[in-house]
Amino acid sequence: MMDDTRGKNPNLNRSLICLCAAELVMMINTTAFNVALPNIAESFGAGMAEQQWVVSSYNLVFAAVVLLAGFLGDRLGHLKTMIVGLGMFVVASAIGLMAGNVPMLLVSRSIMGAGAGVVIPMGQALLGILFRGSELSHAMTAWAIAGTLGVPFGPLVGGTLTATLGWRGIFGFDGVVFLAVIVLIRMNVPPASASRRSRSLQVPWMSVAMMFAGFTLFSAGLVNAQHGVLAASAWIPMAVGAVLIAGFVLHDRVSRNPLMELRLMKDPSFAACAPALMMLNFSMYGIIFIMPAYLETVLRHGALVGGMLLMPLVIASIVGARMNDWIVSRIGSRGTSLLALGCLAAGMLTIGAAMWWPSGMMEQSTVMIGQLMAGLGLGAGQPAMLTWAMGRVPIEQSGAGSSLLTVFRQFGSIIGVGIFGSIQSGLYMAEFRNLVQPGGLHLQSAGSVTLDFQQAAGFAGPAGDMIRQTASRAYESAMIGSFAAAATIIVITLGIVALISRKTSR
Template sequence: MSDGNSRRRWYGLVAISIAVALIIVDSTIVNVAVPNIVNDLGLTSSQVQWVQESYTLVFAATLLIWGALADRIGRRRMLLIGVVVFVVASGLAAVANSGEALIGARIIQGFGGAMILPTTLSLINVGFTGRDRGIAFAVWGSTIGGMVALGPLLGGWLTTSFSWRWAFGINLPIGLIIVAGVLLFVDESRADEDRGIDVVGALLSAVTFASLAFGLIEGRTYGWWSSTKPFELGSWTWPFAISPVPVAFAITLIAGSIFVVRTLRRTAAGLPTLFRFDLFGINSFRNGNIAALIVSLGEFGIVLSLPLWLQNVLGYTAFQTGLVLLGLAIGSFTASGISAALSRHLQPAAMVRAGIVAEIVGIAALGLVISPTSSWLAVVPCLFVYGFGVGLATAQLTGVVLVDVPVQRSGEGSGLQSTARQIGSALGIAILGTVLFTTAAVSLENGLEDLGVPPAARTGIVNAVVDSAGGAIPGLSGDPRTAAAAPVAQQAFSDATRNAAFTAAGFLVLGLLATLSLGDRPRGRHAPGYAAQEGPADTPALT
């Protein structure tokens, strides 16, 4: 391969990485901008929730669809379509004048984001081989880890210095850069065979994953069995005593079962399907996806609770919180920088394990230093180590999962891998959110009881702190009637954040154990030296 073509591939990787950064930054920016959006548009509590969750639900529900479709219509084309959809939706969100308009724009963003993520993976899987492929995935993974931390910093700056609308408007110039870079430096690729499109299978897949994501994310809010809070959708309110969450899980089971049976039958008959289950006959793909799902349970969970603790207990502003989280980003990008050197001495699966070990050390250390009197000087080094592990493990695990997937099925495999991670993330958020708020409520209740606060007042304070995700804590010290409860609330929320960190570390330990089933021997077209070969990619036996 000529030096010119080699340079062109790496320029293309820059464009692909910026596309990944676009969707990751946007999802984290919104969390910081929400208070200002509420004040400007007068959102209800239900609308606030849907501004955040509508994007996630659509994203999780359609990842698999767009990944498989990209194999058929062209991966570069799907990436460009996704970027255009995402940018147009961002423009609509930036000019939204009501909660309904903003939620609608977020739904469209979810479609665009789901087109982008698996397609970036499949383009890297197709475009790089051998050691270059490991480096490319390291850049991809470190971009995700770094942007998770940079998003709050950028969002805090844009919201504070300009307007929350710029949190969406910033996507327009970034989108133009991505489109230009992809058109100039990324080659088109698609599957050799056109298997058609299974529309019914796509709809069943969307229903399955949307209902699963809804149940996992909203279980703590609406109740895992009985309704604990009214579920509202526009002007309609859920009328039953049973929570919508178990109903969502029932829909997941029914739609998922129909999808599996229907896919198996259509595969046997040679008819088009969204994906074929024979991919799970590839050991590295099957075992890697299991490990990725478990690791995702704990990998980004602390990002849910840490900003709440920093702002509501330590009193940091949104911008200061972003500066603290910058430690995670620096660690992630550092891992990207040294991954090429490490790849000369360690196989990808070994690098995955090393990264997960670093994550465990960083997040466990973070749990040890969390207290109402903690300093950022103690927190940032822990985040750096954690971010280093994320940057090292995330990309290499992605490479391990896809290493033996036939090149013509890269979009299909990437969609499945992204979906497994998304399910793991949703499950992790559900579990860690439950740990955070349940233990905060119990600890605060016990602390207030020891303080001699009457039962009715205890209940009011506990509900205010938990329902506001800790946002009510700063106000306690400003009211003479509740000033004595403020230190107790700060300690309770710190204890809960510590418990969430240790729980995340526990999931990562399980993920580390799951990676022991992954082999270290590079195979197929991604083995060292294969890059020098010409001709079609080899297709591994599905064993």
């Protein structure tokens, strides 16, 4: 089938460019939205918990849909399924453009999450079918670089659109861009198939339901943990969610019609890449969830300048992606993956440590250095990890392998927003109370630094300035704990990855 496809379509480079364009604009969409969160929170009066749900709804639906997308794509056709996923972004953009409240925004982002859950595995599956050997390695690297570059460019695009058109401009931009991508893919990507063998279309709905319910409850517990990890509203949903996820894995393992190929986890290289990729998304989503409020509200730069101040992450990601082949040729995919995790942990610690400096040039310079470290890890890590893992997957299981890795990445996104958001919110409100009491102000935090700045607008003179200063100091102090906790989690994962893969080749 592969030879026939190549003979009919000698210009596969155009197919690669179009598929990479889809990945690029999708990742720009994902991260551009986070820059607009402070503006959205101000428009709708949304607290930290509501902001977490708006972000997490995307990741939750993504995680629930990705395995189902792989299941259907293998049976209905990968290209056709991918076009449907891109169409979801267009529909969701129209809903977001008209959104008048947080629930409508949740619907829009959920549909976008479903679209992303279809596009990513289908794109990687098409690459696995259209390319072979060294060409496959080149195509997977290009795909990974496109996604890596889309992640940090999102804040810049989002900041520009929010500053010029308002946050609704992001949804208008999405609608136009995704329509263009659909047209380009229909014109240039052949409808390739991995196999013509007839396969059952019976969907394992029990597995789908258990997985979605498990991820939803676990994420709900993480969001509620900002009010206390030991609170019943936090640990009970997390515990029930964990049980449902474990039940899904056990059920799918013995099912005659499984939703995912767990046998791939028997390979140590593949098994090591799964948590490593999870940490990439954990770090990226955590940084981009926490940093906009710091740059736009605490430092009072606005959306456009705030997006530009994330450019060190952009530049470092580009450099890391371009250096990937050079690094892998010297220390191998395993060594590059471990190095990337080390860079991420160091970047997290540096950003957190920057908050110890008095506000000013030293603080912002140290934050920039932390972004450079983390960006290098993101840029070099993703293509190395994907190539390392997918190189161990049989061609006939490329769709299943891609979907399984994507589930781990999305779980990283979920816990990234959940853990960062909960730790940051909990520490922020506690520090806000500690700082307010000695000043004689009888105030309580409104739940986020953005809303507390709004609250300060209601006080004239020194009182308003005092609230803003208190909120800024509390947010910076909370960042120290948030980034230190994230670095600890990444270091532990680095040790696990090293242990699992210790007997593998470079």
